[in-house]
Amino acid sequence: MIRKSKQTDLEKIAELMHESFSSEVESNLVRKLFSGEDILVNLVYQSQDQILGNVIISKTKMYPDVGLFCVGVGPLAVRPSHQFKGIGSQLMKAAIIECSNLGVDALFVLGDPNYYKRFSFEVSKISSDYNAANFQELQLKSNCLSDLQAKISYADAFSVV
Numbered sequence: 001m002i003r004k005s006k007q008t009d010l011e012k013i014a015e016l017m018h019e020s021f022s023s024e025v026e027s028n029l030v031r032k033l034f035s036g037e038d039i040l041v042n043l044v045y046q047s048q049d050q051i052l053g054n055v056i057i058s059k060t061k062m063y064p065d066v067g068l069f070c071v072g073v074g075p076l077a078v079r080p081s082h083q084f085k086g087i088g089s090q091l092m093k094a095a096i097i098e099c100s101n102l103g104v105d106a107l108f109v110l111g112d113p114n115y116y117k118r119f120s121f122e123v124s125k126i127s128s129d130y131n132a133a134n135f136q137e138l139q140l141k142s143n144c145l146s147d148l149q150a151k152i153s154y155a156d157a158f159s160v161v
């Protein structure tokens with residue numbers, strides 16, 4: 001089942017990130033995000049007492065501030081033993097619905113377009129410090145990013161990991 005994560009899930013989520021990415025970068029990132037105020041959506045996929053997947057969506061900053069409510073996806077991870085069973089897709093779909101309910105105008109993600117295109121993400125033309133080929137957007141408010149001259153950056157936690 002998918003549920004909102006709690007502060008007490010932090011250690012299990014950090015362990016999941018470490019296992020899924022084979023690195024401490026994402027587990028450290030999760031700790032920083034949990035200790036800050038930038039998380040908007042944080043969902044886990046739980047089976048019995050095990051956390052098998054997690055997606056975090058956090059606030060972004062846009063320069064200039066054009067009044068859009070934009071958020072960044074990440075990290076998204078599923079425990080290696082349970083990948084390719086649809087858990088990542090279920091988490092992403094639930095997170096997108098949650099964002100829509102919260103009035104988000106657009107989501108951004110840095111990741112493989114071959115994965116995120118299934119959720120209708122497209123390579124973004126918005127300026128950022130991230131790899132342009134892998135930086136993607138999903139407009140929930142139609143055309144809100146069209147012809148926009150702006151630069152976007154993720155929450156501070158992402159720049160200090």
Ligand SMILES: CC(C)(COP(=O)(O)OP(=O)(O)OC[C@H]1O[C@@H](n2cnc3c(N)ncnc32)[C@H](O)[C@@H]1OP(=O)(O)O)[C@@H](O)C(=O)NCCC(=O)NCCS
Pocket residue numbers: 020021076077078079082083084085086087088089090110111112114115
């Ligand atoms: C990427 C990830 C979250 C996907 O979750 P999942 O539950 O395994 O994925 P799903 O079962 O929902 O979807 C499986 C599909 O995604 C594809 N897929 C899985 N990982 C992928 C990746 N890294 N890049 C591209 N496609 C990927 C599979 O080929 C499969 O495609 P198909 O539906 O055409 O057969 C998971 O594999 C993971 O945690 N990977 C390690 C961490 C990571 O890379 N996170 C993403 C950072 S942007």
